[in-house]
Amino acid sequence: MDAGVVNLRRVVTSTNSMAAGTAVKPMTAVAAEELAAREFASIVESHRPQIFRFLLASLRDVDLAETLTQECFLKAHRNWKHFRGDSSAMTWLMRIAINLQKDHWRNRRLQFWRHTQANAVSVDEASDWLPNGERNAEQQILAREQVAQVWKAVEGLSARQRTVFLLRYMEERELNDIARVTGLSEGTVKAHLSRAVGRVRAELRGTR
Amino acid sequence: MSGRNRLAEVEDDPIVAGALKHFKASVDAWSEAAYSQPRSAVMTTRHTWRLAATWALGCLLAAGSLAGTLYERHVQRESARIAAMKAAIKAVEQRAALVHKTAEQPVAARTNAAQPPIAAKNASNEDEDLLATVDSDVSRQVPAAMEPLAQLMESNGAN
Numbered sequence: 001m002d003a004g005v006v007n008l009r010r011v012v013t014s015t016n017s018m019a020a021g022t023a024v025k026p027m028t029a030v031a032a033e034e035l036a037a038r039e040f041a042s043i044v045e046s047h048r049p050q051i052f053r054f055l056l057a058s059l060r061d062v063d064l065a066e067t068l069t070q071e072c073f074l075k076a077h078r079n080w081k082h083f084r085g086d087s088s089a090m091t092w093l094m095r096i097a098i099n100l101q102k103d104h105w106r107n108r109r110l111q112f113w114r115h116t117q118a119n120a121v122s123v124d125e126a127s128d129w130l131p132n133g134e135r136n137a138e139q140q141i142l143a144r145e146q147v148a149q150v151w152k153a154v155e156g157l158s159a160r161q162r163t164v165f166l167l168r169y170m171e172e173r174e175l176n177d178i179a180r181v182t183g184l185s186e187g188t189v190k191a192h193l194s195r196a197v198g199r200v201r202a203e204l205r206g207t208r
Numbered sequence: 209m210s211g212r213n214r215l216a217e218v219e220d221d222p223i224v225a226g227a228l229k230h231f232k233a234s235v236d237a238w239s240e241a242a243y244s245q246p247r248s249a250v251m252t253t254r255h256t257w258r259l260a261a262t263w264a265l266g267c268l269l270a271a272g273s274l275a276g277t278l279y280e281r282h283v284q285r286e287s288a289r290i291a292a293m294k295a296a297i298k299a300v301e302q303r304a305a306l307v308h309k310t311a312e313q314p315v316a317a318r319t320n321a322a323q324p325p326i327a328a329k330n331a332s333n334e335d336e337d338l339l340a341t342v343d344s345d346v347s348r349q350v351p352a353a354m355e356p357l358a359q360l361m362e363s364n365g366a367n
Contacts, residue, residue, distance in 0.1 A: 053239035062242045130234050146227040147234045169228045170235055201224050 040080050043089050044073055051097050057166050072097045087180055094181045098163060153203040157196050164189055165196040
């Protein structure tokens with residue numbers, strides 16, 4: 001194989017310019033790198049808000065969520081050439097984000113939540129964010145109360161239950177996708193989700 | 209009832225479904241606001257100071273440990289030198305004590321030890337006489353070839 005010539009199958013197929021049966025043209029290393037950089041830039045642009053939203057909901061800390069989002073994409077950029085496209089880019093990025101969150105937790109030696117809660121906004125403050133929509137004032141107050149109750153229930157969940165819950169009801173991921181992202185079996189995901197939603201329901205019922 | 213059915217039942221609860229919908233809308237609104245908010249890089253300076261302080265502390269610790277090691281080595285060398293000096297002084301003192309002890313021994317004992325027995329003295333005198341006789345006999349019988357030299361020596365001795 002020539003030193004300056006590479007044949008990146010993933011990059012070439014992603015351009016959708018290759019018809020079936022057409023011979024793969026070898027690309028120069030520079031051209032392949034440029035193409036991969038453009039592809040990665042578009043991935044960042046489209047998925048960064050979602051990753052940030054997931055981390056913000058997990059941590060309730062804007063600065064920490066921003067930092068971990070940057071680390072996530074930095075890590076993804078370093079390993080972009082190893083991404084084979086077996087799963088979607090979003091699944092891959094979400095897995096990196098969850099691992100970073102776990103690492104951060106471990107590095108803090110179980111003081112993570114203490115630190116996070118010190119910097120994180122309170123449940124009531126987080127509940128203030130609500131789009132106006134077309135609701136009247138009474139509905140707005142009711143909605144805010146419900147959001148506060150969900151936050152309270154989420155706060156009481158274990159880390160794994162919280163992750164599964166947020167992936168399902170905030171990111172609206174399918175169960176098999178959540179299983180792929182978290183590395184759990186689908187049955188375990190269902191069990192975690194059932195407990196988490198049960199807790200939310202109990203919280204909502206308790207104040208009804 | 210399986211977990212899936214339980215989950216479906218809970219999700220179908222209108223109050224839970226409404227609360228989850230509001231929750232998602234709330235997080236979306238918060239995330240959008242936080243994402244578009246510009247951020248200042250105040251932490252950079254603090255990180256620089258922290259880094260500098262860490263380096264300074266590290267250098268101080270390294271210098272301290274090096275100085276401690278050198279001091280320890282110096283102390284060990286000094287103690288070894290002092291021990292060697294003490295050992296030398298002790299050896300000199302022991303030698304002096306031995307000399308002093310030898311000087312104080314009785315003179316009679318030393319005299320007896322110095323004088324050889326009479327029988328041995330007589331035997332040695334006899335040996336000396338015998339050797340002198342042999343020498344004179346041998347010197348008288350000079351070979352013919354050495355005769356001029358013998359005469360020359362005799363004449364020199366006479367002069």
